[in-house]
Amino acid sequence: MKRRSSLDGGYAIFMLPGLLAFLLVIVGPFLATVFISFTTWNGVQAPKWVGIDNYFNLVSDPYFVASFQNTFVLLLAMVVIPTILGLLLAGLLYSYVARRFGPKTASFFRAGFYLPQVMPVAVAGVVWGWILTPDGALNSILQGVGLGVLAQNWLGDPGIAIFSVMGMMVWFQIGFPLVIFFTALQRMDQTVIEAASLDGASGWQTFIHITIHQIRPEIFVVVLMTTIATFKVFAQVFVLTRGGPGTATYVPSYYTYLNFFQKDQVGVGSAVATIVTVVVLLVAVVFINFQERRDLAKES
Amino acid sequence: MTTTGIVEGKPVARTDGRKRRPLRTRVMDVVQAYGVIFGLLALLVVMFSPFAIIAINAVKTPTDLAANGPLSLPQSVTMDNIVTFWNAVDFGGALRNSMVISLLVAVFATILSLLNAFALGIGNIRGAVWMLVFFMLANILPNEAIVYPLYYMAKFAGLYNTQLAVVIIFTVIQSAFGTYFIASVMRAFPREILDAAKVDGCSNMQLLVRVVIPVMRPSLMVFMVFAFIWTWNEFYLPMVFLISNSQYTVPVSVAVTQGQHMMNESQVAASALLGVLPCVVFFLLFQRTLTRGITAGSYR
Numbered sequence: 001m002k003r004r005s006s007l008d009g010g011y012a013i014f015m016l017p018g019l020l021a022f023l024l025v026i027v028g029p030f031l032a033t034v035f036i037s038f039t040t041w042n043g044v045q046a047p048k049w050v051g052i053d054n055y056f057n058l059v060s061d062p063y064f065v066a067s068f069q070n071t072f073v074l075l076l077a078m079v080v081i082p083t084i085l086g087l088l089l090a091g092l093l094y095s096y097v098a099r100r101f102g103p104k105t106a107s108f109f110r111a112g113f114y115l116p117q118v119m120p121v122a123v124a125g126v127v128w129g130w131i132l133t134p135d136g137a138l139n140s141i142l143q144g145v146g147l148g149v150l151a152q153n154w155l156g157d158p159g160i161a162i163f164s165v166m167g168m169m170v171w172f173q174i175g176f177p178l179v180i181f182f183t184a185l186q187r188m189d190q191t192v193i194e195a196a197s198l199d200g201a202s203g204w205q206t207f208i209h210i211t212i213h214q215i216r217p218e219i220f221v222v223v224l225m226t227t228i229a230t231f232k233v234f235a236q237v238f239v240l241t242r243g244g245p246g247t248a249t250y251v252p253s254y255y256t257y258l259n260f261f262q263k264d265q266v267g268v269g270s271a272v273a274t275i276v277t278v279v280v281l282l283v284a285v286v287f288i289n290f291q292e293r294r295d296l297a298k299e300s
Numbered sequence: 301m302t303t304t305g306i307v308e309g310k311p312v313a314r315t316d317g318r319k320r321r322p323l324r325t326r327v328m329d330v331v332q333a334y335g336v337i338f339g340l341l342a343l344l345v346v347m348f349s350p351f352a353i354i355a356i357n358a359v360k361t362p363t364d365l366a367a368n369g370p371l372s373l374p375q376s377v378t379m380d381n382i383v384t385f386w387n388a389v390d391f392g393g394a395l396r397n398s399m400v401i402s403l404l405v406a407v408f409a410t411i412l413s414l415l416n417a418f419a420l421g422i423g424n425i426r427g428a429v430w431m432l433v434f435f436m437l438a439n440i441l442p443n444e445a446i447v448y449p450l451y452y453m454a455k456f457a458g459l460y461n462t463q464l465a466v467v468i469i470f471t472v473i474q475s476a477f478g479t480y481f482i483a484s485v486m487r488a489f490p491r492e493i494l495d496a497a498k499v500d501g502c503s504n505m506q507l508l509v510r511v512v513i514p515v516m517r518p519s520l521m522v523f524m525v526f527a528f529i530w531t532w533n534e535f536y537l538p539m540v541f542l543i544s545n546s547q548y549t550v551p552v553s554v555a556v557t558q559g560q561h562m563m564n565e566s567q568v569a570a571s572a573l574l575g576v577l578p579c580v581v582f583f584l585l586f587q588r589t590l591t592r593g594i595t596a597g598s599y600r
Contacts, residue, residue, distance in 0.1 A: 010504050011423025015431070018416040018475065025472040026438045029449035036448065043452070092336065100333050107591070111583075112344045114591050118583045120533035120551035123575030126558065127350050130357075130569055137353045137370040144371065171347065179593035232442045235535040239555050253536070256444040261540065266448055273444040280440055 030277070037270035043260075047267070054271035064272060066247035067255045070162060071230060074251070077166035078173055078230040083222055085170075086177025089113065091207050093178075094185040095193075110182055114175035121172065125239030128168040129155065132240075158248040161241050165249055168236060177222045184218040185211065217291075224287045231280050252276045351576060357569040358382060365566055381570035385563065391574055393546055394553035398532055398578075401463050401470070401549060406528040408471040410520055413478025418508050420479070421486025422494065432480055439476035443536045451540060465541050466549075470534065474527040481594070485519045486512070525589045529582060550575055 037054055041047035058064045089109075098106035116124060131137040132154035139151040154164040188211070196206045212219070234253035237243060243250040243258075252272055259269030357365060358381055360374035368375070385391065416435070420428045450469060451460070459465040489512070497511045513520070538549045539556060548556070554575035558568060583590065 011419040011425045014415045014419040014423065014504070014508075015425070018412050018479065021412065021468075021472045022435075022438060022476070025450065025469055026441065026446060026476070029446035029453070030441060032449035033445050043448075092340075096336060097340070101337065105337075109340055109344065111587055111591050113347060115580075115583060116347070118529060118533075118579045118590060119576060120535060120554075120579070122535040122551040122555035123572060123579075126554055126568065126572040126575065127354050130565070130572060131350055131353060131370075133565075135369075137357075140369050140371050171350070174347075176593065179591050183592050228440050234443070235551075235555070238535070253442065253444055256447075257536070257540075260444075260448050260451075269444070270448065273442065273448075276442050277445040280442060281437060284437065284440055 033270045033277075034274050036266055037274045039267045041266040042264040043266050044264075050267070054267050055275075058268070058271060058275070063247055063250055063255055064252075067243075067250040067252045067272075070247075070249060070251055071233070073162060074166065074169065074233060075227065075230050077169040078233070079223055079226045081170050082173040082226065083177050083219065085174055086181055086222070087212065087219070089174070089178050090181035090185060091211060094182055095203060095207065095211070106182075110178060113178050116172045117175035117179075119172075121235040122239050124168065124172055125236050128164075128171075129240050132164055155241055156245060158245045161245060161248045165236055165240055168240070169233075172236075173226065176226070180218050180222050181215060184215040188214050220287070220291050224284065227283055227287075228280050231276055231283075354569050354572045354576065357566065358573040360566060360569075362564050362566045381566040382574065385567045385570045385574065388563075388567075389545060389548070389553050389557045389571075391550075391553060394548045394550050395578065397463060397542075397547060398549040398551075401466055401538075402528045402531040404467045405470040405474055405531040406524045408467070409474035409478050409527045410524045412471060412475040413482050413523065414508075414513070414516075414520065416475065416479040417482035417486050418512060421483035422489060422507075422512060423504070428483075432483060435476050435479045439473075439480060447537065447540055450537075454541060460541065461543050461547055463542070463547060466538055469537060469541075470531050474530060478523050478527065481523055482516070482519060486516065489515065522589055522594065525586045526594050529579075529586075529590070532579070532582070550578060 036047060038049060038051060039047035040050050040054075093106040093109055097109065134153050134156070136154075138154065139148075142148055142151050152160050155161050192210055192214070193206055196210055197203075201209070232253055233251050234257070237249050237251050237254050238257070241249040243254050253276070256269040256272045256276075259265045259272065353370060356374055357370055359377045359379070361376070361378050361380070364372075364375050416431075419425050420431055425431075450465075454460040454462075454465045459468075493511060493515075494507065497507050502511065532549075533551060534549075535551050535555065539552050542548055542552060545553075545557075554571045557563070557571070563571070
């Protein structure tokens with residue numbers, strides 16, 4: 001039930017600058033992109049209406065197909081592995097290290113694992129690109145420990161390049177789930193945990209059955225945000241591989257960039273961008289619906 | 301000292317009636333604890349090794365690198381690589397550009413978010429929930445869904461290759477998240493304080509400036525720090541909008557100039573180090589804020 005109070009009225013005016021800015025910078029340009037996706041346009045002459053031709057052609061466009069296939073592989077390095085590692089590390093740091101060695105020690109490790117997160121992805125890409133060259137540091141390390149046979153052309157081999165990019169992604173991403181989960185654990189209801197341990201549950205059992213259950217909202221947020229981030233991957237690929245070798249590391253963002261600014265196929269780029277946007281919005285809506293239904297089920 | 305204890309390993313009944321755990325268990329506890337700590341330390345070393353490798357090679361001469369490889373410590377420390385890169389790309393200019401853009405965006409995005417959030421979170425204007433959904437969706441829109449029309453508009457308005465264009469665009473993009481974040485914190489604002497201020501005859505503007513802002517200051521500062529770092533780290537849009545060397549931001553300068561100048565491996569390492577260092581400074585300054593993580597409504 002809505003309560004009328006002295007706070008009604010006269011507030012809409014505060015939204016005015018924000019709404020105008022959003023119409024100009026986000027809504028307008030997005031609608032324009034959707035419109036352009038139904039045209040052929042090189043950015044200079046007048047755009048020519050072609051209906052759904054751009055979308056139709058994309059179905060058989062190997063670059064487009066590869067970029068989406070790669071994105072699904074990247075979900076492993078952007079979402080699945082960081083979330084699981086983040087959960088394990090957060091649980092270990094909070095439930096064990098903080099108790100055994102004090103909260104300062106736990107904070108130290110948390111900060112250390114988080115550090116890559118404050119870097120620009122593009123700069124992290126240059127760091128990793130330097131290490132992954134054929135005569136670079138990684139191959140030197142492998143030779144140094146007698147595993148020279150494992151040395152690879154990490155970014156130049158079409159079968160391996162995507163895994164190299166994924167390695168960098170896991171390294172970069174791990175801090176995000178870790179800090180979110182650690183913060184979640186701090187607000188957790190400790191009495192349940194204590195009760196479980198009095199009942200003889202091991203640390204591992206408590207973690208699996210109680211901890212994970214209690215911080216489910218945060219797990220949900222992390223999975224949602226990192227899934228969306230996966231569809232937006234750009235700088236990693238731009239800096240490390242430029243989508244290559246061949247189409248081995250193509251991603252949608254990079255493909256739109258090429259279409260917009262190198263090939264002058266603005267219509268095609270806009271169609272790809274529109275598809276990515278629809279996918280991202282669908283992911284968000286499905287996730288949020290799922291979460292709300294769970295909340296409702298819990299309440300009833 | 302503990303080795304003799306392992307042999308005994310029997311529970312010792314204590315006279316005071318409290319159960320004492322067997323020595324073997326206690327020893328195993330210590331072994332386990334240090335095992336965990338050393339495991340975590342090893343993991344942390346792996347996390348930091350890319351930075352360490354870049355750092356030692358940035359101050360190593362190219363001849364030293366060619367002769368002794370990327371893993372050896374430099375035979376003598378040289379600043380040549382760093383100085384050469386710094387001068388070639390005017391890195392001081394890039395630092396200044398990044399600082400100006402990120403600071404302006406952080407301030408403007410916070411103001412814009414605050415105004416939006418005030419109407420939505422405190423004013424609770426009609427359709428507030430739908431407006432919040434709108435801002436959330438705007439926040440997850442991929443860059444490529446708006447980049448080309450913005451590029452076209454910037455050229456039309458004479459703002460292409462200016463920092464102003466980048467500041468305007470990121471102010472709006474960051475405030476999409478900021479509105480959502482600040483509004484969700486504001487929804488928990490104690491109603492009694494607001495009603496009391498209203499009874500005392502506060503206008504909406506006075507309410508915002510004298511009552512809401514002072515109470516919200518910690519959350520506003522948190523958002524400002526994140527908006528600053530996120531803007532500093534951006535790559536796609538700054539690369540598209542800033543095309544001359546004198547306009548480059550730090551990530552663009554480090555990532556794009558790799559191909560433009562005939563840089564040797566040592567200078568690339570120096571460029572990566574220079575890209576990393578400012579972020580290490582920010583990290584040390586804002587560590588407490590950053591390592592708690594931020595998701596809409598769940599910063600604690």
